[in-house]
Amino acid sequence: MNKPALSIDEQLALLKSRGLTVHDDAKAKEVLGDIGYYRLGFYLFPFERTYPELHHRTHEYREGTKFGDAVKLYYFDFELRNLLLKYISRIEVCFRTVLTLEGSIAYNPDSLWFVNPKYVDYPFVAAFDSSVYTKSFKKNPTIKRHHKRYPEDSYAPAWKTIELMTLGENVKLYSSLLDNDLKQTICIKFGVRYVNVFENYIELVRILRNTCAHGSVLFDFKPFKRIKRGPANLESSEEYMNLYGSIKVVRYLLNQVSENRAKDMMMELQLILDKYYSYTEIAEILKKCAGLPKKIEDMNRKD
Secondary structure, eight states: OOOOOOOOHHHHHHHHHHBBBSSOOOHHHHHHHHHHHHHHHHHHGGGTTTTTTEEEEEEBTTTBBBBHHHHHHHHHHHHHHHHHHHHHHHHHHHHHHHHHHHHHHTTTTTTTTTTTTTTTHHHHHHHHHTTOOOOTTGGGHHHHHHHHTTTTSSOHHHHHHHHHHHHHHHHHHHHHHHHHHHHHHHTTTTTTHHHHHHHHHHHHHHHHHHHHHHTTTOTTTOOOOOOOOTOOOSSGGGGGHHHHHHHHHHHHHHHHHHHHHHHHHHHHHHHHHHHHHTSSHHHHHHHHHSOOOOOGGGSSSSO
């Protein structure tokens, strides 16, 4: 049965009836109008009496839970999301560059190696026109100019096409390469010895990047697949399936791109943790849901 829509006044009244303390009604209404009742619910969830139960929730809040607690958790997510996007972009650009360069050198002079079934798994090649080189893709000014100048070309060369492909498409291209030696050449550039570990790491980066870019909940992020044992040096069993372990993977790959940027990322992360660990109710959630420690100096060591 569909539930009726609630006005902001009704939303606030419902939250109060469930035991949520609201000190400033006007500010709470402003937040509900900005963030939205449904979205804020993700950040109120950890404060429910029955958390983490999903199927038999009472929606009642623990005694002393304040509206502002959820707002603080929301802004933690906001700050961390912006931080991760900034530094994941460095990994994304470098991965694209290495993939393009190593593939183009290995298969020189075939500048269209990325759609050649001799080098790339056939399903990727067969789906390329419908999944990547679409009408929308060909409207990109770079691709449009290429085909205007070279109307006989079916595709723009690798250094143009791969540059405009999404991270997800490039991850799929890498996974579709038939030459395992080439795949290993690429993954070694990122300090990873085994192809299956690198594929796991770069897929995790893709998922985490999309989670951030789409504004999804971050504090209780869980990888779709368990993180593989590798050079990121995850220490506890929990880290293989939580946000902290995922950040360690990002930090490791970023360190292969730029040691200075990896240090910058960890220093900025520590500032965020210092800020939100000062709130007892938030510190508990960061530790329990994300596995994030209060201090992360141990992550600054050389791997």
